[in-house]
Amino acid sequence: MWLSGKYFEETGGAIGGQALEDGIRILEARAVNKGPLCEPFIRVGHQSGRLYLDLCHDDWSAVEITAAGWTVIEKPAVKLMRSTAMRALMRPEPGGLIEELRQFVNASDEDFMMVVAWLVAALRHHGPYPILVLNGEQGSGKSFFSRMLRSLVDPSAAPIRAAPKDDRDLVVSAGNSWLLVFDNLSVMMPWLSDALCRLATGSGFATRMLHTDNAEAIFEAARPIILNGIPSLTDRPDLADRALTIHLKTIPEDARRPEDELEAEFEAARPRIISALCDAVSAALRNVSTVRLERSPRMADFVKWITAAESGLGWEAGDFMAAYNTNRRDVSETVFEADSVAVAIRSFMANEHPTAAGWEGTPTELLGELNNRVTEGVRKSRSWPMTAQALGNRIDRIAPLLRAKGFTVERMRSTVRTIRIVAPSV
Structure with missing residues (x-):
């Protein structure tokens, strides 16, 4: 658009399609080979310990924020990009709470x-x-x-x-x-x-x-x-x-x-x-x-x-x-309450293995124990693991939830892969 506008200002006519493409390629080549390399920012920019908040006003003003305070400036030091969807941000008024x-x-x-x-x-x-x-x-x-x-x-x-x-x-x-x-x-x-x-x-x-x-x-x-x-x-x-x-x-x-x-x-x-x-x-x-x-x-x-x-x-x-x-x-x-496997493990450990010895076994054995303690509707739901491998992956995902409740969760990967779970001490 800029190149077409400049051509019209100089000649009063419209630039041809091929000439426009050639001109754009020349400008791109000059920018890449001879122009300075700048990091572009959208809305929030940064340079030398200063933050810049683009107000998207026609004068390209921005809020410059430093450790000493902030001020509205024109033509900030950073390169700011704007999309067609962006709209102007109100100029801040000092003294707000x-x-x-x-x-x-x-x-x-x-x-x-x-x-x-x-x-x-x-x-x-x-x-x-x-x-x-x-x-x-x-x-x-x-x-x-x-x-x-x-x-x-x-x-x-x-x-x-x-x-x-x-x-x-x-x-x-x-x-x-x-x-x-x-x-x-x-x-x-x-x-x-x-x-x-x-x-x-x-x-x-x-x-x-x-x-x-x-x-x-x-x-x-x-x-x-x-x-x-x-x-x-x-x-x-x-x-x-x-x-x-x-x-x-x-x-x-x-x-x-x-x-x-x-x-x-x-x-x-x-x-x-x-x-x-x-x-x-x-x-x-x-x-x-x-x-x-x-x-x-x-x-x-x-x-x-x-x-x-x-x-x-x-x-x-x-x-x-x-x-x-x-x-x-x-x-x-x-x-935690939304995860059916985490809830089932909590119930299993509280009822069957509440001591410090905990429970240890393979993913297949754990899946069998949990299947015996949930309803048929839970077992048939999409969120319930159908295989031992799926259960192992699920435990990896919910381990932080269990640890946050005080459980100890360990997966041993030796000749036989096992899982060890210890309930929190009362």
Whole structure:
């Protein structure tokens, strides 16, 4: 478009198709062979200890966040890319407090802290990022809340979307947006759960380029993600380990308000809320190098970043970690109870082998013991392992859940492969 426009300005005519293609190839060759190599960013960039938040305004202004504070500048030092779906982010107004967001979050105080923590993490230039999962009954405002959260970080022409059909759709969305929001999920397919885990932590995706036989398209980046739905979406342990699960309260009819009124109030508060988030990111940049965690949980980078941001949010030291541990326990309990094999092993060990000697045997023997203790409906369900190999793979997946309950789980791979399980001491 730029080349066609310049040609029209100089000649008053339209450039031919072949001449346009030749001109583009020449420009590409000059850029590759003689131009400087720059790292491009979408929405959030980074250079020399500074973060840049693209406002997507016509003047290419951005918020520059440093350890000393933040300011809005024109023409930031980093190269920012924009897709056609990206929309302008409100210019932050200094002096905002994160408490202004509280009135729009119909959840507990602990869950509110997790929402704020996720927003602060989403403004970091690299992952891994926790996946924010919004659960709630019909009428709890999940979709509206998802759109609201996105507007604080990465406004879009299509703020919430249906779940992708395959890896290629997911990669295309990630390549054109900083933040992904998937709305009204009714089920979490195993392939989607695995793909979201890879995307949240920054694993690469490779797929064949269209209209080619052997050329690969590589996508390697991490993205903040929001999921919402009525059923539990974190039944798979890998996804649960990376998730912050928020339970939105049902809004009674006598307390329900029109969305246009809520939107007007939120729009008025949005510049100040964004300002408060920028203050928190500045505090994180200032303190992150001095933070020392007593122990490193699964999302240790995220925990360290938010711990460093606590002073910028007005939180007391340790407030976030206490709320995060509560959230992790709730998620772990939910995932455990949703896994039929984990529940069956707990029942088997409690009733038959409660002593410190535990139980040891082959996967085939364990499958026989468990089959005798579950109903026919459970045995015929898709989630129940049909073979010893499937049971062994399942135990590898649920071992963290069992250990969190105090079980000892060991798999010995010698001439005869065995499993040893010891129940927690009472």
